[in-house]
Amino acid sequence: MKLDLKKLKLRKVNETLQSIDSKRNNKxxxxxNPEGNHAICVGLTDDIDITVKGHVGxxxxxxxxxANITVEGNVGTGVAExxxxxxxxxxxxxxxxxxxxxHGGFLIIDGxxxxxxxxxxxxxxxxxxxxxxxxxxxxxxSGNLIVCGNAGEALGDSLYETDIYIKGKVKSLGSDCxxxxxxxxxxxxxxxxLKKAKLxxxxxxxxKRYGSARKLYNFKIDNVSSY
Amino acid sequence: xxxxxxxxLKSKKFEKDLGKMLSGMLVNMESRGxxxxxxxIYKKEKKEEFKYSICINNLxxxxxxxxxxxxxxxxxxxxxxxxxxxxxxxxxxxxxxxLNELKEISLVGYGRSIEIFKQIxxxxxxxxxxxxxxFSGTHAIGHTRMATESAITTDGSHPYSTxxxxxxxxxxxxxxxxxxxxxxxxxGINFKSENDTEVAAGYISNHLSNKKNLKxxxxxxxxxxxxxxxFITGTKKGFAIVRDEIACKPAVIxxxxxxxxxxxxxxxxxxxxxxxxxxxxxxxxxxxxTWGN
Numbered sequence: 001m002k003l004d005l006k007k008l009k010l011r012k013v014n015e016t017l018q019s020i021d022s023k024r025n026n027k028x029x030x031x032x033n034p035e036g037n038h039a040i041c042v043g044l045t046d047d048i049d050i051t052v053k054g055h056v057g058x059x060x061x062x063x064x065x066x067a068n069i070t071v072e073g074n075v076g077t078g079v080a081e082x083x084x085x086x087x088x089x090x091x092x093x094x095x096x097x098x099x100x101x102x103h104g105g106f107l108i109i110d111g112x113x114x115x116x117x118x119x120x121x122x123x124x125x126x127x128x129x130x131x132x133x134x135x136x137x138x139x140x141x142s143g144n145l146i147v148c149g150n151a152g153e154a155l156g157d158s159l160y161e162t163d164i165y166i167k168g169k170v171k172s173l174g175s176d177c178x179x180x181x182x183x184x185x186x187x188x189x190x191x192x193x194l195k196k197a198k199l200x201x202x203x204x205x206x207x208k209r210y211g212s213a214r215k216l217y218n219f220k221i222d223n224v225s226s227y
Numbered sequence: 228x229x230x231x232x233x234x235x236l237k238s239k240k241f242e243k244d245l246g247k248m249l250s251g252m253l254v255n256m257e258s259r260g261x262x263x264x265x266x267x268i269y270k271k272e273k274k275e276e277f278k279y280s281i282c283i284n285n286l287x288x289x290x291x292x293x294x295x296x297x298x299x300x301x302x303x304x305x306x307x308x309x310x311x312x313x314x315x316x317x318x319x320x321x322x323x324x325x326l327n328e329l330k331e332i333s334l335v336g337y338g339r340s341i342e343i344f345k346q347i348x349x350x351x352x353x354x355x356x357x358x359x360x361x362f363s364g365t366h367a368i369g370h371t372r373m374a375t376e377s378a379i380t381t382d383g384s385h386p387y388s389t390x391x392x393x394x395x396x397x398x399x400x401x402x403x404x405x406x407x408x409x410x411x412x413x414x415g416i417n418f419k420s421e422n423d424t425e426v427a428a429g430y431i432s433n434h435l436s437n438k439k440n441l442k443x444x445x446x447x448x449x450x451x452x453x454x455x456x457x458f459i460t461g462t463k464k465g466f467a468i469v470r471d472e473i474a475c476k477p478a479v480i481x482x483x484x485x486x487x488x489x490x491x492x493x494x495x496x497x498x499x500x501x502x503x504x505x506x507x508x509x510x511x512x513x514x515x516x517t518w519g520n
Contacts, residue, residue, distance in 0.1 A: 036494030054503065055493050074507055076493060077477065095477065095509060114509050115474055134474075134512065 001026050005040075006033040014042060017067075022046045038076070041069050044086070058095075061088045064105060080107045083124055096133065099126045102143075108197045115152065118145045121162055127197040137164050138174065146193055148202060156210055164210040165190055167202070178213045229385075229398040230256025230350075230371035231478075232495050233459040235466035235487045235518045241500070246362030248499055250354045252488070253369045255495040257350045259398075260371030263384040264353040265345025267394040267461060268367040272339040276302060277391075279313045279326060280343040282333045282381050291332070298325050308356040310335070310344050319391065333382055333419065338392030340365075340463055345384040366519070368461045370396040382420040389416060389425065390432035392463040397424040398491055399476045401454035427452055431460060445469045445515040457510075459489055465519040474512035481505040487518050 003013045017029065031052045034040055038057035041050055044067035052060070055073035062081040071079075074092035083102040090098075093111035100116070102124035109126070115133035118126050123143045131149030138154070140162035150168035157174020163186070164177075173179075182205075190204040232252040236242060245268065253264055283291050288306040295304070299322055301315040315322055319337065326334045336343035344357045350371045354360070370385035377383045386394040401407075404423040407430060412418065416429040430452065434444035441460070445467055448458075457476040459468050468489050470478055481488045481496050483505045488496045496502055510516050 035497035036492060038494075055497070055507065057492060057494050074493065093508065095479075096474070115512065 001028070002030045002032055004032040005035065005037060010037055010040065014039070017041060017044055017048070017050065020046050020048055022048050034073070036076070041067070044069075047086075055092070061086075064088065074111070079109075080105065080124070083107065093130070094128075098128075099124050104143075106196065112149065118143075118162070121145065125193055125196075127193060127199070129197075129199070131168065134171075135174070137162055137177075140164075144189070144193060146190065146197075146207070148199070156212070158216060159210075159212040161212060163189075165204075165207040166210065167207045170208075170210070173210065176213050176216045177210055180209045180211045182207070182209045228259045228373045230259035230491045230495065231369070231385075231396045231398045231457060231459050231489070232256060232491070233366070233368040233396070233461070233466065233468070233489045235366040236485065237483075237487065237518075238485045240485050242365065243363045244500075245364045245367055247360045248486075248488075249362075249367045249369050250359040251498045252490055252495045253350045253354050253359070253371055255497070256369075256371040256491060259491055260373045261349055262374055262379045263345065263347040263372040263381075264350035264370065265343065265372075265384045265386055265396075266354075266357075266359060266367060266369035267336065267341055267343045267386040267388065268362050268364045269340045269392070269461065269463065270342060270362075270364045272463070273314070275316050276314045277316075277319050277322065277337060277339060278342060279315070279322060279337045280335045280341070280388075281311045281313060281326065282335050282345070283309055283311050284331060284333070284381070285309075286331055307344065307358065309346065310357070312342055327417075335381075336386070336388030336394060338388075338463065341388065341392045341394060341461075343386055343388055343394060345370075345381055345386065347379050347381060347384065366461055366466050368394055368396050368459050368466075376400055377420060377422045380420075383422055385424060386461075387422070387425045387428035389418075389428040390435060393428065393432055393435065393461070395424060395428040395431060395458060395460045397427060398457045398478075399455035399471070401427060401452055401456065403453040407451070423454070427456070427458065435462070440520070441465045441467050442515050442517045445517075449513055449515075457491070462519075465517060467515060467517040468510055469515045470510055470512050472513040478510050479507060480510055480516070481507045 029050045034054045034056045036057045042062040047066045052071045057076040059078045064083045064086045066086045070089045080088045083105040085105045087106045090109045094113040096115045098113045107126045109128045112130035117132040117136040119138045121140045127146045134152035137156045141160040146165045151170045154174035156177030187204045304313045385396045388394045401423040404426040411429045457470045457478045
């Protein structure tokens with residue numbers, strides 16, 4: 001089924017997609033003429049497949065549960081923001097804060113993601129085939145961020161328990177983010193996630209793993225005079 | 228918030244459509260700036276002539292025309308809504324000193340090729356009032372404003388121009404503009420408003436007049452201008468964008484073989500010809516991108 005944003009109002013398109021019963025209805029939908037509109041495909045709850053033909057604006061696929069969304073173009077700020085489950089595949093580049101605060105699901109970005117990718121992520125798995133900008137995985141709490149290219153300044157600043165895997169260069173690490181040993185269990189997890197992103201040719205051993213030094217978890221009495 | 232847009236034509240193909248392209252961009256950025264709008268457009272220059280873009284506010288055009296003819300020898304004067312474009316072969320210093328003394332009007336810009344129009348109101352109404360769709364030119368810059376740190380007035384609207392054929396639009400806010408303004412006033416730059424962006428425009432004028440090129444000027448601006456910003460700036464032959472190092476203020480660039488378009492959001496350029504096959508990317512923080520010279 002085709003939904004043309006030149007003919008239909010965005011709210012109508014989102015309401016249609018939000019109220020589909022996938023057991024009784026068509027499972028495949030195509031959105032035409034997105035023209036950079038914001039909040040396309042937000043709040044979906046059912047297991048349906050959607051292809052967006054073109055570039056979209058902010059918060060595409062926000063709060064997604066179960067739906068499988070493919071964007072054939074670039075996405076603006078906050079793609080997959082607060083996603084709970086399901087999958088979002090961006091075939092172009094992503095703007096800042098991709099996957100912000102997302103609790104679950106899978107986000108694949110074929111191009112680059114700019115600053116703050118995975119900010120405060122809480123369980124989502126993010127695979128970026130290109131590079132990520134500064135302050136990526138800032139205050140990230142759980143889940144995995146995998147970057148096949150490079151990472152910008154202050155990667156993983158004030159990090160909790162997200163695992164970060166970077167294949168290229170890291171410009172600098174943020175506070176409390178350190179390089180960690182890559183064990184077999186990490187290699188296996190990475191292999192599984194790369195396979196899920198159809199990147200079987202990329203070798204897990206070429207990545208470096210980063211995580212929290214856990215030094216910011218507790219207040220140090222020695223620092224009391226700083227406050 | 229605020230919306231900023233700009234187009235620089237790399238070939239002559241779209242010169243006649245420049246106004247139409249920019250008009251669509253401004254209208255699409257209404258959501259980021261509904262209280263005022265403005266644009267600067269660069270046209271082909273006429274030898275020895277300088278053009279002065281003047282907001283005549285509540286004056287009756289015919290009366291203004293009659294009065295000004297007694298003070299300035301001009302070649303032509305056109306009315307466009309509440310603005311007038313006056314062309315003269317007289318020395319700019321002389322014309323500027325006369326225009327700056329007239330309290331009822333505001334000089335919004337001058338130069339050999341630039342024309343600037345800005346007004347309070349919804350972008351849709353503003354582009355209609357100035358008939359932007361009919362304009363042609365080589366490059367253009369526009370702004371839709373959501374006022375944050377100074378009043379909703381024509382003087383508070385962008386683009387700002389503080390030098391011949393220069394203009395600047397800004398999304399963001401500067402935190403050290405009062406100090407910088409004091410310093411620039413000492414260096415001979417005049418300001419008309421309390422606005423932070425006008426200070427950035429003055430900073431650029433000051434550096435350009437000291438023989439720095441646009442790229443060098445904006446690179447030193449990255450050290451001296453404190454705050455949040457994405458700037459688009461134009462000169463007679465040049466066009467540039469820069470974002471501060473934190474890069475909270477958005478920007479997208481679409482480049483084809485015929486043009487470079489810049490906007491706060493992609494939706495501002497979704498209507499441009501061939502945009503779906505353009506190279507679309509986000510300018511990186513702290514990097515100056517320039518076209519022309």
